[in-house]
Amino acid sequence: MTAEQTHIERETGKVLSRMGRKKGDLVPILQQLQQRLGYLPRQAMAEIARSLNIPEMDVYGVVTFYNQFRLTPPGRHSIRVCLGTACHMKGGYITLDAWKRRLDIGPGEITPDREFDLDTVACVGCCAMAPVTVVDDKAQGEVTPTRVDGILLPFQPEKEKEDGKDR
Amino acid sequence: MGKTGDSGPPQGGAPAFPEIRSRALARWHKLWDSGKPLILVGTATCGRAAGAMEVLRAIKEELGRQDLDCSVVEVGCMGHCYAEPIVTISKPGYPPICYGHVNEVIAGRLVREFIAGDDPCLEFVLGALEENELVPSFSDFPRARFERRIILKNCGYIDPTDIDHYLARGGYAALAKALGMPPEEIISEVKSAGLRGRGGGGFPTGEKWETCLRSPGRPKYVICNGDEGDPGAFMDRAILESDPHSVIEGMLIAGYASGARHGYIYVRAEYPLAVARVRTALRQARKLNLTGKNILGSNFSFDIRLFSGSGAFICGEETALIASIEGKPGIPRYRPPYPAVKGLNGKPTVINNVKTLACVRHIIENGAGWFAGIGSGKSKGTAVFALAGKVVSTGLAEVPMGTTLRQLIFDVGSGITGGKRFKAVQVGGPSGGCLPESALDLPIDFDSLQAAGAMMGSGGMVVLDEDDCMVELARYLTEFTQRESCGKCTLCRLGTKQMQEVLGEITAGKGRPGDIDMLIELAEDIKAGSLCGLGKTAPNPVLSTLRYFRDEYEVHLKEGRCPALMCRDLIAYYIIPERCERSCDACVGTCTMEAISTDKKRIKVIDQEKCVKCGTCLDACPPQYSAVVKLSPPDRVPA
Numbered sequence: 162m163t164a165e166q167t168h169i170e171r172e173t174g175k176v177l178s179r180m181g182r183k184k185g186d187l188v189p190i191l192q193q194l195q196q197r198l199g200y201l202p203r204q205a206m207a208e209i210a211r212s213l214n215i216p217e218m219d220v221y222g223v224v225t226f227y228n229q230f231r232l233t234p235p236g237r238h239s240i241r242v243c244l245g246t247a248c249h250m251k252g253g254y255i256t257l258d259a260w261k262r263r264l265d266i267g268p269g270e271i272t273p274d275r276e277f278d279l280d281t282v283a284c285v286g287c288c289a290m291a292p293v294t295v296v297d298d299k300a301q302g303e304v305t306p307t308r309v310d311g312i313l314l315p316f317q318p319e320k321e322k323e324d325g326k327d328r
Numbered sequence: 329m330g331k332t333g334d335s336g337p338p339q340g341g342a343p344a345f346p347e348i349r350s351r352a353l354a355r356w357h358k359l360w361d362s363g364k365p366l367i368l369v370g371t372a373t374c375g376r377a378a379g380a381m382e383v384l385r386a387i388k389e390e391l392g393r394q395d396l397d398c399s400v401v402e403v404g405c406m407g408h409c410y411a412e413p414i415v416t417i418s419k420p421g422y423p424p425i426c427y428g429h430v431n432e433v434i435a436g437r438l439v440r441e442f443i444a445g446d447d448p449c450l451e452f453v454l455g456a457l458e459e460n461e462l463v464p465s466f467s468d469f470p471r472a473r474f475e476r477r478i479i480l481k482n483c484g485y486i487d488p489t490d491i492d493h494y495l496a497r498g499g500y501a502a503l504a505k506a507l508g509m510p511p512e513e514i515i516s517e518v519k520s521a522g523l524r525g526r527g528g529g530g531f532p533t534g535e536k537w538e539t540c541l542r543s544p545g546r547p548k549y550v551i552c553n554g555d556e557g558d559p560g561a562f563m564d565r566a567i568l569e570s571d572p573h574s575v576i577e578g579m580l581i582a583g584y585a586s587g588a589r590h591g592y593i594y595v596r597a598e599y600p601l602a603v604a605r606v607r608t609a610l611r612q613a614r615k616l617n618l619t620g621k622n623i624l625g626s627n628f629s630f631d632i633r634l635f636s637g638s639g640a641f642i643c644g645e646e647t648a649l650i651a652s653i654e655g656k657p658g659i660p661r662y663r664p665p666y667p668a669v670k671g672l673n674g675k676p677t678v679i680n681n682v683k684t685l686a687c688v689r690h691i692i693e694n695g696a697g698w699f700a701g702i703g704s705g706k707s708k709g710t711a712v713f714a715l716a717g718k719v720v721s722t723g724l725a726e727v728p729m730g731t732t733l734r735q736l737i738f739d740v741g742s743g744i745t746g747g748k749r750f751k752a753v754q755v756g757g758p759s760g761g762c763l764p765e766s767a768l769d770l771p772i773d774f775d776s777l778q779a780a781g782a783m784m785g786s787g788g789m790v791v792l793d794e795d796d797c798m799v800e801l802a803r804y805l806t807e808f809t810q811r812e813s814c815g816k817c818t819l820c821r822l823g824t825k826q827m828q829e830v831l832g833e834i835t836a837g838k839g840r841p842g843d844i845d846m847l848i849e850l851a852e853d854i855k856a857g858s859l860c861g862l863g864k865t866a867p868n869p870v871l872s873t874l875r876y877f878r879d880e881y882e883v884h885l886k887e888g889r890c891p892a893l894m895c896r897d898l899i900a901y902y903i904i905p906e907r908c909e910r911s912c913d914a915c916v917g918t919c920t921m922e923a924i925s926t927d928k929k930r931i932k933v934i935d936q937e938k939c940v941k942c943g944t945c946l947d948a949c950p951p952q953y954s955a956v957v958k959l960s961p962p963d964r965v966p967a
Contacts, residue, residue: 185673187655188638192597226657226814227638229597245559246754246790247716249804255942259920262940283641283808285598286562288716288790289409289723290377298600300377306920306942 166204172197173205177212184215187223191230200231228283236271236278238316240264243293243300245284252305253292257281259306260294263313276320345504345624348616349495356496360418365398365443368416370484372405372569373601374562374723378412379431386432387415390439398443404570406484407724411454414484417442425463428454457485471721471740476702478710479686480726483570488605491612494573500618502689506581507626511541514585514692521696522708523688527553527644527681528756528785529861530707530774533688536678539668540586543676548588550579551672551679554595554602555649557641558757559808561788563712564682566724568595568602571686572609576632578685580619581692583630586678591632594649597639606634641758641812645860646671646679648814659814660860681786683712704730707773715741717790718748727772734768737791748793751892752876756785758805758812759865761872762798781872783865797894798877799884803831805869809862820863823854827870834881836897837888837961844874844881893958896941900962903945905931907955915945915956936965 162170176194180186190209195201201224210217224230242248242257261267264277271278287293290302296312304312359366369375369384384402391398406414411428417438418424425448427438434452441447448462456465466472486493494500506514519534540548552575556564568575579591593610595603610632613619621629640658642648648658650672671677687709691699700708707729713736716722720742727736733753737743744750752762761782763770770776777784792801810824827850833839851867858864874881883891890898903915903924910930923938924945932955934945949956959965 184655185653188652189635192636192638223655223657226659227640229637229639244808246757246788246801246805247560249559250717250790250792250796250801252943258940259942262920282598283557283639283812284559284561285373286556286565287374287377288560288562288714288788289374289412291716293377300373302377305947306944307918310920 169198169202169204170208173208177209182213184213187213187215187220188227191220191224195230199235200233202232233271234275236275238277238297239295240277240279241282241285241295242268242279242304243283243285243287243291243295244281245286245288245291245293247288247291248284248293251291255306256292256294256304256309259309263309274320276316343616345500349501352492352495355492359399359401363420365396365417365419366424367398367400367443368403368418368485369400370405370412370414370416371402372566373599374405374409374566375412375414376601380413382432383413383415383430383435386435387439390436391443394439394444396439396443398439401487402489403486404483404488405566405724407480407566407726408454408721409723410721414454416457416484417448419443419448422448423460423462423465424457426454426457426466427452471725471742474727474731474735474740475725476710476728477726478690478702479567479574479683479712480571480724482574483566483724486571488570488572489608491573491609491616491618494571498693499573499689500577502692503577503580503618504624506584506692507624507628511585511587514581515541517696518585518688518691519696521691521699522703522706523684523691523699524707524774525681526683526687526711526786528759528783530784533680533684536668536680537582537586539666540588540676540678543669545670545675547590548586548675549672549677550583550586550588550591551646551649551653551667551677552579552591552593552682552685553644553646553649553679554593554599554606554682555637555644556596556599556682556786557644557812558759558786558788560714560716560754560757560790561786562714562716563724563787565599565602566714567682567686567712568599569605572602572606573613574686574689575606575682576609576613576619578680578688579632580623580630581688582678582680582685584628586676588676588678589630591630592635592653592672593632594635594637594643594653596637596643603634603636610634640814641808642814642860642862645862648860649679650677657814659816660862662859683787702728704728704771704773706775711772711784711787713772713787713789715789715791717754718745718793718796719743719791720745729773730771732769732771733763736772736789737768741791744791744793746793748795750791751794751796752792752798754790754792754801754805754869755788756783756868757788758809759783759861759868760785760788761868762792762801762876763872764876766876781868781875783868795892795894797835797890797892798873798880799831800835800890800892800894802870802873803828803835806831806866809866813862813866817858817860817863819854819857820859820866823850823857824863824866826850827854827867831870834884835890835895837884837895839885841885843885844878848874887961889960891960893960895960898962899941899958899960900936900965901934901939901941901943901945902957902959902965903932903934903949903955904957907953908932909950909953909955912950912953914948914950918944918948920944936962 643658652658
């Protein structure tokens, strides 16, 4: 077993030990585990199915039904572009294009260096500040293509510093 | 903050309600009347997006530097989202004054000049909370004539993480009163108040409760539907973040009246702050025995759990929401039986929207007659709307039912931004419709809007101006429903996909004759062939835009032109050489694609191959030149 697998097993066990074993506990279990791991690996889903005594497919079905759950590890920083009605009409789709160009990935993808993941979100309810992009859980208002570059700026030195350390 | 709530008497000791309340009042008065200045900072999600947390930190730091004794309290959202971040200062000798568009610099100045000095910095004032001689108060605002704050009463005035603030403002008194009434009496009170579901359906709330009370099966449940999925709507978020106890109190009364034992508050995943605020509120209510066993010494027991959604629009539909709590994918089922008969775990379940539940305490407190006296015809009470889009005063507004759209948009919302012309208002999210200028004098109530081809929905209102393309809006909303369709019904799953593709082609200038008829045919089929509200209402945006803006569809189809200059495939950006100022380089510097170059005469030229049509150059071009224009169709750009 790799270190990663051991980690997943330990975290899954921790969450399961605190929660009930009913089918109604499935979504909260998945939410808590994703909070710890950042995503829901296959190994964890299988373990949850065993523990709740339900078919693995039922777990997978729930995970893929809801937008919030991810099957792949997230990037270090998450960029979520709001595409609610107000954001769309104020140019949210143009902002999304700018993010796609800058990060060179599409929604649902992660940059090769795992620094950023990009996704869209239905509406974060900050319509008064449209167009909105949520950067690492902080909603940023009036994000136009020029502000995209501005938001990315502080991440650059952080990355370079890290890279320097690695070397 | 939240200290008293956390150090309340141990459970089982059942403190009497008057005791709980008088302690809360004492703390509240100490906060407001102790002679110490008080600063309120609005830190709901909209405030945070505008920088409220940075403002809060700046205030605290400056208070520290100046060594000032001053209380700082985080409050929710007042509804004036256009002016966030908002700070309110109450200083002895002055009325409580509210400041808008506060940044860290202004925050520092307010502390130095108003708290430390005696200059109330009138240049940053938004309005005063009460009438006075010094500054205009909110009640002097033109919009105040149309507003009536009932369920938003506490929002932005109290600390949502401190139950004592809610108690001091009359909170939980309705619960205490209700516990002394027979459940049937509460139901008949709610019925004669004429309260109807605020989630969009408009079903009479009292009838729902009565059905649940009379239906066999135990335990019964009450679910608060806080899965506000309509894009463009944020009323429930603001209420849950700013005044969570008003919803909890409503749930408790609903539970008592309908014979329920357990409650769930279902909050959508995209609202992390609302989830946190509700969690805190529930913990504090439990400490004071306002939930749990033998509430306030009565024989009524009720517990409430928080359930966080996982990001599926369809879960706003009640049967899908129940499936989601049961641990299944959120796929709706056929009704009847309605949840009030057979709901969560097959037991009778009341599902009410956040705003519906927030109304309950006011009905119990003030009586059915009072509530029924507000509003119009068959729609009683107030409606809370989220104003967004091209309107000046974006934010929340609570108005009596029967207020017209014109009053809401032009008087409360202060009209259209940038002096543009009103075109339409998108009401009720993806299930609603777009209403044109001719519909502006419609009274806002459950029935009138439906007749006009829209619906009240949960209350999201996105205002659109002359720059917004109705075909593109219909395409966007159809794409949204298509993506969120759970896939159970074929016509909803595939019909919306077809519609989306047809609309996509029209907005790309590739539409074909007969497309409009095809859209209408698809719309009828999807309506007829879908089980739940999502599918049945999915064609509404297309049908309502076709009804009121058919000419726009025709121009797209026949001329390959977008009259609103929005559809990107049908426009091009062009710099008019005669207007371009040679010494100005504003557009060149802002172009993120480096698509703008300067020719020999220092006139700027856009390279159409490189241009991604983001519009940054148009915004950057100084208004005195207005050299950048959009042309449609794109081949109008001179070679």
